[in-house]
Amino acid sequence: MNDFNLQIIYDSRMEYLYGLLLTLKLVGTCLILGVVLAIGLALLRCSRNPWVSKPVWAFTYYMRGTPMLIQLFIVYNGFAGLEWVQEQWAAENPLILPFREPYFCALFTFTLNTAAYTTEIFAGAMKNIAYGEIEAARAIGMSWFTMVRRIVLPSALRRSIPAYSNEVIFMLQGSSIASAVTLVDLTGAGRNVYSKYYAPFEGFIAAGVIYLILTFLLLGLFRLAEKRWLAYLAPRKH
Template sequence: MDLGFLIEIIPRLAAGVPTTLLLVAQSLALGFALAVVVALVRLQPNPLGAGAAYGFVYVFRATPLLVQIFLIYYGSGQFRPVLEDLGVWVLFRDAWFCAVLALTLNTAAYTSEIIRAGLQSVPLGQIEAGRAVGMSRLQLFRRVTFPLAVRQALPAYGNEVILMVKASSLASTITILEITGIAKTIIAASFRPVEVFVVAGAFYLAINFVATRAVRFAEHRLATASAPTRAPAAPTRQLAATR
């Protein structure tokens, strides 16, 4: 290991940290919003809607993220004339848009399952109490169901955040120079993979450490006096705990 080289590449790799963070932040924000919608559609009584939502979740969790990214970024080229007519080709030409779109859809699929579990864990008594005092459906959701569900879903969502930080590295395969993209460029030019791995890895570990702490802090802040009374489900095998 060459310490001089190691110190030399720290600023170069650090330049990728904001890119990684922005990619993750955009995808997580959009993905969370979409996940809430998907979870609600899955839980509503119309079997057609619920089935479609389940299909979305199943397909995105059962295929690798890399396929999803390539399908959107390279695959859209096959429909260029159509996309140009629609005026959206400028979007699909842009690697950043494609990366955020793929990561958003992917995290939405995983997160919707987490939110669904959270919504289902809300004690029925709380919902009935809300109805009893005359809350509308929207009020009930905004004031009772959603806050309780989010609190319950937070630990699992913390995991999802870490998985997204790792997943954002795949954006490097479609030319985006975030941490992993820069790392690959340096390795290809210097043939010193160990030093690059140590520095890039340290950045990822630092990001994940901060993210873990932030989620734990949120859990602490949102802890309510009356924790949900329904027992959490036992861990089961699901279609891929991670990507």
């Protein structure tokens, strides 16, 4: 058995760099889009009207209850097998055409997946807002939109930081399945190094170390965010 060869990792540094950039782009974009979707869906999820809340519940239940890899295969491989989709591709429908690209399929899947988890996080935080805050907002004549904008969302988003930090970490690590649809992300870069040099340890350990570094950086950023926006919830020091 050959010794661990750092030279292989050094020679493949550009491969890992491009993989890192693709991972950051994919994860960053899906998280931003996911939060935007989740805010609206969380408000619907908290509705007392079952015709409004139940469809959102069904969406989050499915997305959280099935593996993200299966969801990705359904979008990437399943849609391509539908005759209607193929006809739209032939007609160059601008709304359907992007599903031919593996990057868009991965982005679409990851966005819906993280939106489902984030919706439940935000909805839970909204439901736990002290009712006295809502009553006070109504007492001074705030409209529903103003109350949501100035009371509900700021409070819910702050309280969601600890739980949402876990979702960001899970999304970062879960994005490694993007290599299953031919994208060369960090995991794909490790696979390419393995194929090129027949060095599985060097290829995948290097990718794992980069994921680990990214995870610690994200954890540090969220710790700072918690100190900044959740300081008022910390126990008082005597």
